Amino acid sequence: MADSIGPELKINRANGDNCVLPADEMRKDHMNHLLHQRDDTMYDGIRTEKFSLKECINCHANKDEANKYIPVNAPGEFCQSCHAYTSVKLDCFECHATKPRDTAFHPIVSDKMKAVADVHELPKTKSMLDTLADKVGAK
């Protein structure tokens, strides 16, 4: 029933069909979760992915024809379409990035190194190289 209210959302389904919570729960409670998570992150260094704003954007950001990410607070984009409809000003993106990190080839790291790490069952500590590998998109 909740799905029939509100604007048509441009949802990027490339990363799957489900959000971390059902849509009507998210619609109602996303700020509660984000507010809770932000204090956990700021004060306790807890950076779990479920309610991380960065992860929301990683999943929900759309790309334009030139395959470049569109900011999520641009008109018609994911966050903005609902917020314009409800007339609630978005404050998050005064500070938070509106796009996922652009993937780029990094000379030190490549998919191969990630593959080697997997094959040899190296310990899953997160080193800088691991992180760079993630950024490259070799998930």
Added chain:
Amino acid sequence: MKPVVHYSAIEGRSLAFWGLLGTFGLFLLLGLGAVWVMEHNGHYVTGMNNHIVWGLPHVFAVFMIIAASGILNVASIASVFGKKMYKPLSRLSALMAIAFLAGGLMVLMLDLGRPDRLVIAATYLNPKSVFAWNILLYPGFFGAVAVYIWFMMEKRMNQYSHQIGLFAFVWRLLLTTGTGSIFGFVVARNGYDAAVLAPMFIIMSFGFGLAIYLLSLMATCRWTGRELGDNVVRQLKNLLGVFIAAMFYFVFVFHLTSLYGTENHGFENFILMDGGLFSQLFWIGWVAIGLVLPLAIVYHPGMSKSRAWIGIACAMVIAGGLASMYVIIIGGQAFPMSIFPGFDVSSSFGDGQVASYAPSIWELGLGIGGIALALAMTTFAIKVLPFIPNSLSDELMDPHYKAADPEEISGDSEATA
């Protein structure tokens, strides 16, 4: 029978009145427009930067906040120290104290990087922060003075005027000490780390406040055709002289004691000699115009009898006050911090260099807007409520007062207060 002082709202129907209120309103609107420009675009439109983080708005704001607490002095002299002559002056004093505090706070709050987050400032309070204490002290002042005005205006509450007056007096001492401590607690900077800043701000509040009050009183009585006795003016003028002398003492002591320590020589040299604009503002603005000249006028046998000259003296104290705030607040930031004593330092972030600051029109607009708010509030309030006595003639104020014998030329008369 003892003469009774009556109060009434001023008529406020003349074109001049509406013109005055309209002018204040216009400057207030311009100030709010300036705020919009700064908030919408970000502070890059101002002259403030990462080295001079507090600029002209803060000069105006701190001046007004300090002055507000000093304006209340006049009422305190009546209610707390029992000087009956000041009693009829109390209502206007309390009103203007509220108005100037409101003006100062408006400027301060609208200059914030995120003024939309003011509610956070009221709900998350860091107990160690002087700013946070001020968030409690300022509304407390508003409340205390509002109750004070009520007690003064409501006959059956008059008997409690003394208590609330005392409460307001103590509160405003805390408030002004708190404002001085904003700077006094900043150990990092040569120009600030001084305990004497707190009492110095209190004395400056006395001087600035009385100057503003006296000027406003003379203007109000003149423009509403209400009598203001010469003795009243003379007493207030003499009090102003005492306050100016006290301010002079504190400035003198501050710099003298600062000069004693070799580590402060750099900063003192900057303010007193090498600082270009800052040295000029110090000597010409703060000392000459703000202290020496008004003091001379106040005690000059001829000039001190002329209301025009007294008004000029008040205006000079006010101008000197603004200059003093500029020297303290901006001069204190412009002088480089001695992070590496014993070395000459340089960097891409202005280390070792005197920071430059050129105020923008937006900052000036905001500052003036704050003053406009204070004056607009006062002008409006005296029209709707009985703040101004119908007459402040000498006979009414002090039945025992006798006019000075015209043959006596000496400035100090023996008349009782």
Added chain:
Amino acid sequence: MSEQKIDQYRRDFFTKAGATAATGAIAPGVMLMQVGQAQARPLDQAISNKNRWGLLVDSNKCADGCSDCVKACESENAWGSGSSDEQKSDASQKAQWIRTVTLKNKLTGSEHQLPMMCQHCEEPPCVDVCPTGASFKRADGIVLVDKHICIGCRYCMMACPYKARSFIHEELTDQSPDVPRGKGTVESCTLCVHKIDRGDGSTACADACTHQAILFGDLNDPSSAISVEMKKHATTQIRADLNLNTGVRYRGI
């Protein structure tokens, strides 16, 4: 039959040789990945005061004219040359998280330089003065600005003895997803908290310094490289007289 055995022998030989070669190639990589590793903290576990993160900067090793640490910080945290933002702010309004300071001895005239950033004090003046508590110190010693509640009053900038903080004077759009920054709030060096929290074990400046002048580590761990170095050599704090017990220590000032 002997041919099969030879084939088998060949297979074994090449497998072993290949494995040895591969291990030989991989082993240094594995070592690299494990060197300087703190125990990986699970993502949902809170940080604690068990660690106290800090830096040791050796000014003697800091090469004159070099600003690799500054460039690395700019790139990692997306400010200055690492971002397309802050085009409207003038030079004195642009943010600066870390800078190289050149010190000239007044007597001898000799110069040396060192990098300076937020000193992550144990008793930070910026935390004392912040009216909303936005400037705060984490349990593990990192001093941060909680930009959700920062009102932009700049009192912390007044109070900081190291001029470590910057105010954002215009709207930003090119932030790094790991490092939120915004108009009207104050910011400073975060000791690369986003890297520390995910276990990278170092800051961008320390990683980038080609002269090994910056060393990151756990001041609470007596066996960490930084603690060992600090026991071996004399180190100081900048403005030690202020008694702030900084997390960033220096040699060679």
